[in-house]
Amino acid sequence: MQTIQDCLTITIVVLFATITTTIALDLCVSLIQLWYNVANQEVSVQRVYPQPSNIANMQPQLTATEMKTTSISVTDLSAPTAPNSTNIEFLELLIQNLPQSRIRTAARRLKIKDKVDGKHQKLGVLRVQLQEKLQSQPSEVERVLSNLC
Numbered sequence: 001m002q003t004i005q006d007c008l009t010i011t012i013v014v015l016f017a018t019i020t021t022t023i024a025l026d027l028c029v030s031l032i033q034l035w036y037n038v039a040n041q042e043v044s045v046q047r048v049y050p051q052p053s054n055i056a057n058m059q060p061q062l063t064a065t066e067m068k069t070t071s072i073s074v075t076d077l078s079a080p081t082a083p084n085s086t087n088i089e090f091l092e093l094l095i096q097n098l099p100q101s102r103i104r105t106a107a108r109r110l111k112i113k114d115k116v117d118g119k120h121q122k123l124g125v126l127r128v129q130l131q132e133k134l135q136s137q138p139s140e141v142e143r144v145l146s147n148l149c
Helices: 002-040 088-097 100-109 123-136 138-148
Strands: none
Touching: 088 123, 088 138, 100 123, 100 138, 123 138
């Protein structure tokens, strides 16, 4: 019985030593291959910068010495929009596809309560209320949704 236990113990030690040696040897070979690959090849790093989608429409920014002040009357800021200029079907589709956080933000900006009794309203209820608000005030809803997207 003792010889069987000694034999099994020796087998476990040999297997452990073999596995450890194999892992160490594989690590050394991989590091040497990496060393040769880096030494023989120039490492090129590609930098990715966010590109503006409309380069032609970019406005040049003024430096501190070129800043100009202009005065705008309040009547210029609230230019009326044509009542038929809003695409209601598109806005309805947008309301259905917006994620939860944007729906809740739009509801708060349109003075729709997103919490009732301290609990968030369901997303479907908010979407229905946004669509009702879209029917009554399409230009306001369009303005809020365009600011979110």
